[in-house]
Amino acid sequence: MLEVQNISINYGVCAVVQDVSFALRAGKIIALLGANGAGKTTLLKSLNGSLPIAKGAVLLDGKELKDFSRREIARKIAVIAQETETKFPVSVLEFVLSGRFAHGAAFGWETPSDLQIAADCLKQCDLVNYENRQMNQLSGGERQRVVLARALATQAKILLLDEPTANLDLAHQALMFRLVKERCERENAAAIVITHDLNLASEFADEILLLKNGAIAAKGAPEKVLTEENLIEVFNVRVLLDENPHSGKRRVTTIY
Amino acid sequence: MFRNTRKIHFVILLFICFFSLTACRSANRTAQTEVKMRDIADDLGRKIKIPEKVERVVSLAPNLTENIFAIGAGDRLVGVTSFCNYPEAATKIAQVGDTMNPNMETIIALKPQIVFVSTASQIETFTKTLEANNITVFVTNPKDLNGVLTNLRQLGEIFGTPERTTILLNELFERIAAVDEQVRDKPKTKTFVQISKEPLFTVGKESFLTEIVERAGGISVTKDVATAYPKISKETALAFNPDALILSESPDNTEPNDVFKNSSAVKNKKVFKINADILSRPSPRIVDALEQIAENLHPQTNDN
Amino acid sequence: MIINGRKGEAEKRRKGEQKISASPHLRISSSKMLPALIGLLFLSLLSAVFLGSEKLSFFELTESQATILFDIRLPRILLGACVGASLAVAGAGLQSLLRNPLAEPYLLGVSNGAALGTMLAFVFFAQFEFARPVFAFAGAGAATFAVYQMAKSRAGMNVERLVLSGVIVTTFLSSIIVLLTSLLDAAKLRSFTFWLLGDLSQGTKNGFYLTFVVVIIGTIILTSQARALNLMMIGERDAFDFGVEIKKVRLIVFAVASILVGSSVAASGSVGYVGLIVPHLIRLLVGSDNRLVIPFSAISGAIFVVLADTIARVAIAPRELPVGAITALIGAPMFIWLLRRN
Numbered sequence: 001m002l003e004v005q006n007i008s009i010n011y012g013v014c015a016v017v018q019d020v021s022f023a024l025r026a027g028k029i030i031a032l033l034g035a036n037g038a039g040k041t042t043l044l045k046s047l048n049g050s051l052p053i054a055k056g057a058v059l060l061d062g063k064e065l066k067d068f069s070r071r072e073i074a075r076k077i078a079v080i081a082q083e084t085e086t087k088f089p090v091s092v093l094e095f096v097l098s099g100r101f102a103h104g105a106a107f108g109w110e111t112p113s114d115l116q117i118a119a120d121c122l123k124q125c126d127l128v129n130y131e132n133r134q135m136n137q138l139s140g141g142e143r144q145r146v147v148l149a150r151a152l153a154t155q156a157k158i159l160l161l162d163e164p165t166a167n168l169d170l171a172h173q174a175l176m177f178r179l180v181k182e183r184c185e186r187e188n189a190a191a192i193v194i195t196h197d198l199n200l201a202s203e204f205a206d207e208i209l210l211l212k213n214g215a216i217a218a219k220g221a222p223e224k225v226l227t228e229e230n231l232i233e234v235f236n237v238r239v240l241l242d243e244n245p246h247s248g249k250r251r252v253t254t255i256y
Numbered sequence: 257m258f259r260n261t262r263k264i265h266f267v268i269l270l271f272i273c274f275f276s277l278t279a280c281r282s283a284n285r286t287a288q289t290e291v292k293m294r295d296i297a298d299d300l301g302r303k304i305k306i307p308e309k310v311e312r313v314v315s316l317a318p319n320l321t322e323n324i325f326a327i328g329a330g331d332r333l334v335g336v337t338s339f340c341n342y343p344e345a346a347t348k349i350a351q352v353g354d355t356m357n358p359n360m361e362t363i364i365a366l367k368p369q370i371v372f373v374s375t376a377s378q379i380e381t382f383t384k385t386l387e388a389n390n391i392t393v394f395v396t397n398p399k400d401l402n403g404v405l406t407n408l409r410q411l412g413e414i415f416g417t418p419e420r421t422t423i424l425l426n427e428l429f430e431r432i433a434a435v436d437e438q439v440r441d442k443p444k445t446k447t448f449v450q451i452s453k454e455p456l457f458t459v460g461k462e463s464f465l466t467e468i469v470e471r472a473g474g475i476s477v478t479k480d481v482a483t484a485y486p487k488i489s490k491e492t493a494l495a496f497n498p499d500a501l502i503l504s505e506s507p508d509n510t511e512p513n514d515v516f517k518n519s520s521a522v523k524n525k526k527v528f529k530i531n532a533d534i535l536s537r538p539s540p541r542i543v544d545a546l547e548q549i550a551e552n553l554h555p556q557t558n559d560n
Numbered sequence: 561m562i563i564n565g566r567k568g569e570a571e572k573r574r575k576g577e578q579k580i581s582a583s584p585h586l587r588i589s590s591s592k593m594l595p596a597l598i599g600l601l602f603l604s605l606l607s608a609v610f611l612g613s614e615k616l617s618f619f620e621l622t623e624s625q626a627t628i629l630f631d632i633r634l635p636r637i638l639l640g641a642c643v644g645a646s647l648a649v650a651g652a653g654l655q656s657l658l659r660n661p662l663a664e665p666y667l668l669g670v671s672n673g674a675a676l677g678t679m680l681a682f683v684f685f686a687q688f689e690f691a692r693p694v695f696a697f698a699g700a701g702a703a704t705f706a707v708y709q710m711a712k713s714r715a716g717m718n719v720e721r722l723v724l725s726g727v728i729v730t731t732f733l734s735s736i737i738v739l740l741t742s743l744l745d746a747a748k749l750r751s752f753t754f755w756l757l758g759d760l761s762q763g764t765k766n767g768f769y770l771t772f773v774v775v776i777i778g779t780i781i782l783t784s785q786a787r788a789l790n791l792m793m794i795g796e797r798d799a800f801d802f803g804v805e806i807k808k809v810r811l812i813v814f815a816v817a818s819i820l821v822g823s824s825v826a827a828s829g830s831v832g833y834v835g836l837i838v839p840h841l842i843r844l845l846v847g848s849d850n851r852l853v854i855p856f857s858a859i860s861g862a863i864f865v866v867l868a869d870t871i872a873r874v875a876i877a878p879r880e881l882p883v884g885a886i887t888a889l890i891g892a893p894m895f896i897w898l899l900r901r902n
Contacts, residue, residue: 050800074803081801086794087661088848098791102803108787109851154802454762455754455880481878487754489613490761491628492878508686515632518624 007056031201034211074102078156093131099153121149140167159191198252317374322539328420398538400464439473447474448498472549505529528552597859613877639763640869641862642771643824648861650817651835656789664836669729673703674825697822758831758884767827774823786850833891
């Protein structure tokens with residue numbers, strides 16, 4: 001679905017992302033891990049054209065990203081960015097419906113199907129009866145779920161999530177990942193998730209990209225990437241590795 | 257260390273300069289107080305002292321400049337405003353800014369004995385600064401025909417030119433009397449004075465032009481409107497339907513406002529332009545305005 | 561015990577507050593809002609027609625009364641309505657685009673840019689009637705562009721920078737205007753200062769036709785961008801991610817707002833606060849959806865200026881006040897009230 005070929009991204013003169021390549025296949029989740037400043041967000045931003053790439057190419061369904069219009073990209077790729085705040089009184093429903101922008105005419109009203117989709121997504125994100133609440137009166141976690149609901153409402157096949165669980169409690173962290181996972185499995189969608197939670201990545205991701213100084217340090221299945229050497233190299237922490245007794249996935253425990 | 261001492265030297269030098277300057281100034285002051293003084297009251301009723309012989313003055317209003325020239329003391333003006341364009345000789349005198357923003361430093365440098373001011377608005381700061389420099393501030397602002405005549409007489413006394421002033425006043429009295437004669441028994445013409453076309457400004461109750469129009473055999477349709485130069489509603493202006501229009505002639509006030517399109521003034525071609533300077537300045541030329549308006553409203557040639 | 565009791569009370573109060581603030585705007589349904597606003601517009605136009613410095617006997621108009629009504633009063637009322645609508649729509653558009661409810665043509669220097677442009681046309685091209693709107697538009701556009709360029713930084717554009725840039729551009733342009741007015745002669749100066757305060761008495765029929773066409777087209781274009789603006793209002797990054805051609809929308813909104821402000825400033829000077837409080841009030845009533853806010857602001861802006869100008873015409877009749885003084889007189893306290901409410 002999304003193919004990244006040897007891309008580099010510069011901020012001014014310094015290269016923030018160097019020669020990164022990977023492919024996102026339908027139904028899969030890729031977790032993007034790395035220390036602060038490793039270039040994760042920058043890389044993610046370039047995947048939907050928010051940031052220009054200096055070298056290489058991003059192929060969306062086999063076509064170069066720059067050959068798509070903004071609208072076409074938005075129909076195929078949804079983004080959950082780090083938190084946004086607005087000074088205007090926007091209701092939850094209005095916010096979620098704005099995710100349908102790329103599907104409707106620029107001018108005009110949402111169709112009944114738009115409303116239905118928005119209602120479904122709110123329900124999925126555990127936000128029943130929130131329609132008329134104001135965005136700026138929600139807690140950080142509630143807001144984050146509304147942001148997810150909006151991304152789901154786009155019905156895009158590719159989800160790009162930048163630390164989607166940052167403000168969420170344990171239950172909602174799990175809910176967020178479950179929703180993304182379900183979406184990927186059931187509708188043949190795919191997702192790239194930036195997270196700092198190695199265990200969540202291990203549980204839900206099909207593939208992990210370990211980023212260091214803008215370059216890929218390791219890439220592959222969670223149990224292959226989440227090794228002691230890799231984690232020492234990238235995060236400079238020592239870890240204990242074992243198996244989650246429930247899922248059988250690799251479990252990482254930091255040694256303080 | 258070396259640089260520091262140099263700094264200190266410099267500061268000391270500055271102080272010396274400053275003190276010697278103030279010393280000069282106080283010496284100056286004692287010299288001037290020896291001049292014989294006399295008491296006089298200005299239009300604000302302030303008792304002020306002026307020198308026996310007035311030789312250097314500054315005028316901060318174009319009408320005052322005209323008045324001073326008229327009583328024969330124009331040669332004693334050492335400073336005028338940028339608005340002062342009459343008589344011709346006034347334009348050759350040093351300018352000290354305009355009426356609203358006179359330049360204090362320039363005025364003080366000109367060393368006048370008296371500064372003539374037409375507006376009381378800046379009197380506080382004015383008086384303090386100028387009187388600290390031994391300059392008297394004289395506030396005078398004639399508001400009507402009578403005021404102009406009184407002002408001229410007063411200026412004659414201040415400058416010591418009573419003969420010239422008397423001749424001037426007699427001439428003005430005669431001309432005014434002639435106008436009175438000319439318009440006596442004539443019907444009063446409904447007149448609208450258009451100060452500016454857009455927006456439509458006219459003359460109100462407090463303007464001396466209301467009186468001038470009256471004296472010239474007209475009646476200002478806006479004579480009861482509050483303030484001196486009100487912006488008037490176009491609806492009302494149209495409803496007045498004046499028989500004559502007087503335009504204070506300036507580049508953007510050369511034709512009647514559109515609302516007068518169908519007025520009897522425009523239909524009967526009773527639209528008259530009078531130089532804005534003549535209309536707006538309470539000076540001897542106000543009598544010119546009086547004559548011109550009278551001539552416009554009640555032409556002598558037709559009567560004879 | 562007592563402490564506990566108080567604590568309970570405070571908590572209750574806090575909860576109560578939360579309940580109230582859960583809907584900070586009154587949320588009148590748009591289906592009721594539209595007829596209500598149109599009714600109000602009709603009423604305000606009607607009262608404006610009936611009120612004036614001259615009393616008109618409407619059932620048997622004399623010839624001069626007919627002229628007063630049809631050549632003076634009506635064109636002025638209609639021009640006022642168009643100016644109000646233009647400024648309110650421009651305000652609503654700029655606020656959403658710049659993600660700042662305080663963005664306003666007047667505060668951002670757009671009005672001053674238009675004023676300076678008009679002034680230049682006034683001084684140098686007085687003989688061409690069309691020079692004023694053209695120069696006003698150019699001035700408004702230049703000011704908008706300057707503010708935008710100054711507010712933009714590599715990290716994007718934040719509100720503080722924007723407001724600061726607006727203040728800088730506004731004061732800079734004001735000083736140029738002051739500089740130019742001091743070069744004007746006294747008669748011109750008076751008419752110009754009056755005009756600067758916002759004055760509808762100088763409006764011509766042509767001025768009305770122009771603002772009318774501009775405001776209709778402008779409102780339609782901005783409303784057509786309303787969905788995109790809804791996203792821009794939340795965040796530029798969001799808008800981009802969800803398929804908005806940010807650059808295109810920005811260009812359209814800046815251009816349309818400049819034309820709207822330019823045409824109304826050319827016709828009536830700078831009438832302040834309309835673009836600020838009208839969209840603000842509308843958002844309070846119907847929420848932030850620009851598909852409602854923009855057209856409703858147009859109608860309400862028209863109502864506001866028509867009423868303000870009626871006051872300006874009759875308050876000290878037969879003298880007149882500049883309408884800008886009335887809008888500021890009503891707008892400033894109202895704005896403070898709105899600020900405190902939020």
